[in-house]
Amino acid sequence: MWWVLGPEARMALHVGADTNVIGSPSQTGNRGTIQDYASFNPSADAEAIRKAIQGIGTNEETLIHILTTRSHAQKQLIAKEYQVAFGKELKDDLKSDLSGNFEYLMVALITSPAVFDAKQLKKAMKGTGTNESTLIEILTTRSNRQLKEISQAYYTAYKKSLGDAISSETSGDFRKALLTLADGRRDESLKVDEYLAKKDAQILYEAGEKRWGTDEDKFTEILCLRSFPQLRLTFEEYRNISQKDIEESIKGELSGHFEDLLLAIVHCVKNMPAFLAERLHKALKGAGTDELTLNRIMVSRSEIDLLDIQGEYKKHYGCSLYSAIKADTSGDYEIALLKLCGEDD
Incomplete structure (x- = not known):
């Protein structure tokens, strides 16, 4: 069937897709919890989503089932089918029908990876103060190709280059290093000299x-x-x-954020899933949950290395990521995140 994606179609549609190059940051290969859905039918999925959000009340179970089991590329096709069939943007209908963290997660799941990361970077640099840890996390864990696609998406959305935004919000050696990373010029060859x-x-x-x-x-x-x-x-x-x-x-x-950035690079070089597991642990521990970080890592790594991240989480923190999320979240938001995790390990 035409809608079961072959490698070339998947590459073309999966904006920001991982390159799976061993020499690149996103190097762990296909160790995600989400794969292409085998019996995929974008028009049927679009119809099911429309029914789930139309009228009084919402069928959250249908939304969760579809949006946590289809790949990024497949969800882009669903969004296109939805637009053609109903004359509306899927993300707009989800926003008007849902609320809170569940809404944010569902919208994130149908957003292309490059656009999602661009929005995360914008949010990190918006208003007073800058969320340096978000800048560090994204720019140290994306491949050259992803970084170039993120830069394009950023400029398209905000009519300002990512480099200019980073320059205006940061300073000194930290700024220089961030700009070097954002350029996407890291050597990604497999040869070691x-x-x-x-x-x-x-x-x-x-x-x-x-x-x-x-x-x-x-x-x-x-x-x-x-x-x-x-x-x-x-x-x-x-x-x-x-x-x-x-x-x-x-x-x-x-010292400072420059030190934090270089340490993050070292940790990613040595074990990127462990670095991201630590980020998730910090997002879940203590009073309150850092939902932005939790959502970002769960969504952005769901097709790359979330299985490895879960393994590192259990190894370092003595409990499964699944149980940590279950203990710290609730409602449909919790159910959707647990679906992204897959089975409890």
């Missing part, structure tokens, strides 16, 4: 531990542009030279 690793490790050592003061530009250039496999080898060489882990040196030499 042992000579370069030794050379970069020496440069990092001389830029930090070996001198009075720190040459921040060297840290930015190497950590923001080298491939992840290359950086893994560089960090091993760094330990041989300095007798310290790179994290220890970064903490001793740098």
Whole structure:
């Protein structure tokens, strides 16, 4: 059937799709909880959603079933079918019929990944104060292709380049590093150069531990542009030279949001699912829930590495992500998030 997506159609439609390149940030391959739905029929799904939100009351169960089991690419087709059949934007009808965190999650699920990330970045830089941790999370965990698509989506939506927005909301070495990441110029080749690793490790050592003061530009250039496999080898060489882990040196030499950003890169290089599991743990622990972070990671990683994130969560925090979400959320919002998790591990 025409609506069962082949690889090329999926690549074309899945805006912001993961490239699954080992040398890129989104490197873990297809370890998501959502796959393409086998017996997919976009017109039938659009019709079912219309019935679920039409008239008095809403059939939340139908919405949750469809929107948490179809891939991003399939949901884009459902939205197109919905527009053709009913003359309305699906997201607008969902917004007018739902409310609260459940509304936000359902709308996020039908938004293309690049547009979703662009909106998250805009929200992080809106109003007084900047949510630096959101900027760091998104810009350190997306591939070059994703970053370029996010930049396009940002400009289309807000008529301002992402680089200009970052420049106006941040400063100093933190700004430089964010702009370098946002450019999407990280090496994504699979080759690892042992000579370069030794050379970069020496440069990092001389830029930090070996001198009075720190040459921040060297840290930015190497950590923001080298491939992840290359950086893994560089960090091993760094330990041989300095007798310290790179994290220890970064903490001793740098400070503030720039330090936070470089540590995030190191953690992603070593184990990105563990980095994102930690972000989820912080969003769920303590008084109140950080729903923005919870939604963002659950939605953006649902087709990439959410299974690996769940494994790291259980390993580090002694309970499953499923049970943590169940304990911290409620109602249809909870049901939808648990569906994204899949079965409790």
